[in-house]
Amino acid sequence: MLASQKDFNNAVSQVKLLKEDPGNEVKLKLYALYKQATEGPCNVPKPGMLGFINKTKWDAWNALGSLSKEAARQNYVDLVSRLSASSESPSPEAPAADRKQPESDSLVVTSEDGITTIRLNRPAKKNALTTQMYRDIIAALQAASKDESAITVLTGSGDYYCSGNDLTNFTHLPAGGLEEMARSAAALLRDFVNCFIDFPKPLVAVVNGPAVGISVTILGLFDVVYATDRASFHTPFSHLGQSPEGCSSYTFPKIMGSSKAAEMLLFGKKLTAQEACAQGLVTEVFPDGTFQKEVWARLKAYSKLPPNAMRISKQIIRNREKEKLHAVNAEESSVLRERWQSDECMNAIASFLSRKVKL
Numbered sequence: 383m384l385a386s387q388k389d390f391n392n393a394v395s396q397v398k399l400l401k402e403d404p405g406n407e408v409k410l411k412l413y414a415l416y417k418q419a420t421e422g423p424c425n426v427p428k429p430g431m432l433g434f435i436n437k438t439k440w441d442a443w444n445a446l447g448s449l450s451k452e453a454a455r456q457n458y459v460d461l462v463s464r465l466s467a468s469s470e471s472p473s474p475e476a477p478a479a480d481r482k483q484p485e486s487d488s489l490v491v492t493s494e495d496g497i498t499t500i501r502l503n504r505p506a507k508k509n510a511l512t513t514q515m516y517r518d519i520i521a522a523l524q525a526a527s528k529d530e531s532a533i534t535v536l537t538g539s540g541d542y543y544c545s546g547n548d549l550t551n552f553t554h555l556p557a558g559g560l561e562e563m564a565r566s567a568a569a570l571l572r573d574f575v576n577c578f579i580d581f582p583k584p585l586v587a588v589v590n591g592p593a594v595g596i597s598v599t600i601l602g603l604f605d606v607v608y609a610t611d612r613a614s615f616h617t618p619f620s621h622l623g624q625s626p627e628g629c630s631s632y633t634f635p636k637i638m639g640s641s642k643a644a645e646m647l648l649f650g651k652k653l654t655a656q657e658a659c660a661q662g663l664v665t666e667v668f669p670d671g672t673f674q675k676e677v678w679a680r681l682k683a684y685s686k687l688p689p690n691a692m693r694i695s696k697q698i699i700r701n702r703e704k705e706k707l708h709a710v711n712a713e714e715s716s717v718l719r720e721r722w723q724s725d726e727c728m729n730a731i732a733s734f735l736s737r738k739v740k741l
């Protein structure tokens with residue numbers, strides 16, 4: 383479900399309480415989304431050259447094209463929520479040593495040689511993502527976006543990269559029952575994926591082994607994906623009674639074409655590392671024996687490149703897609719909120735938990 387009028391009104395009030403000025407670019411975006419959400423697509427005449435400020439505002443509104451009022455309202459609410467979170471976070475240039483450490487040791491964050499590494503560290507459970515890990519990854523990405531490192535890396539400990547969402551997350555029912563669980567999981571998913579969409583520095587996945595579910599779908603939001611030849615890429619959403627997330631319903635068809643994307647996202651076809659590379663999801667595959675050595679040597683060399691140039695190049699490559707990606711993320715999260723309450727999904731999870739099925 384997209385943000386309600388009440389959520390939107392709250393966000394409009396929240397903007398006035400921001401502790402830090404978000405800067406002109408963001409204010410322009412807020413203005414454009416507000417106009418789109420309240421009046422719909424821009425259909426007023428373009429101001430003349432002399433009205434420079436009005437022309438800039440008109441351009442920003444007009445750039446939203448035919449984005450629906452509902453999607454604009456959602457994007458506005460998401461943007462304000464990110465601004466509020468970052469204006470409450472600690473000092474912007476916190477050096478690595480002062481970085482707030484994750485709540486649990488299932489995530490290890492280090493910063494060295496210009497590279498911040500976020501390592502999934504739950505090898506006994508194939509690095510399955512618990513609710514706390516999603517929160518810790520969000521915090522780690524927010525800190526990495528402001529630290530002094532040039533490049534950020536996500537990788538895993540042990541033989542797996544990540545087995546996706548921890549299916550036992552669904553067994554911790556809150557007081558509000560299944561509906562409340564699905565609502566809060568959808569909100570967490572949206573915040574989690576938004577952090578990847580907005581991440582401002584080069585983001586690299588070092589895929590050290592098989593990858594499942596959400597750890598595969600978000601790869602479309604990374605800048606570079608290096609994989610060992612032992613890795614595989616599996617999105618068994620239909621098997622689980624679920625639907626795609628991580629913006630993969632948009633990025634996968636773009637990356638590999640709609641029929642290859644459908645084989646993965648509808649039928650759960652598992653790709654080898656070589657297949658994923660041939661289809662553009664993976665940048666390069668390395669022999670497992672030399673994977674770590676080769677990849678880290680390369681990343682260390684890249685991390686010495688001028689960081690501002692890399693950020694700006696990433697902005698040019700990614701920025702025109704951001705509004706679209708936020709809208710896709712909101713829609714996918716809302717569809718999943720319904721799916722998680724379906725019998726198909728409940729049965730599939732019960733089946734995994736009772737060890738009847740292995741994907």
Ligand SMILES: CCCC/C=C/CC(=O)SCCNC(=O)CCNC(=O)[C@H](O)C(C)(C)COP(=O)(O)OP(=O)(O)OC[C@H]1O[C@@H](n2cnc3c(N)ncnc32)[C@H](O)[C@@H]1OP(=O)(O)O
Pocket residue numbers: 506507508510511516545546547548549550567568570571594595596597618619622624627734740741
């Ligand atoms: C809030 C945001 C929500 C976002 C939603 C995202 C959707 C997804 O990510 S869908 C994908 C969900 N993941 C799966 O369906 C994978 C399930 N796991 C498996 O099929 C298998 O475990 C495996 C193929 C990954 C590995 O098989 P293998 O035989 O090598 O090892 P196991 O003995 O099965 O695993 C060891 C240990 O780890 C536990 N485990 C592994 N993956 C998960 C998981 N995703 N959730 C919970 N637990 C997992 C497994 O149960 C074993 O535990 P025990 O040793 O205690 O039995």
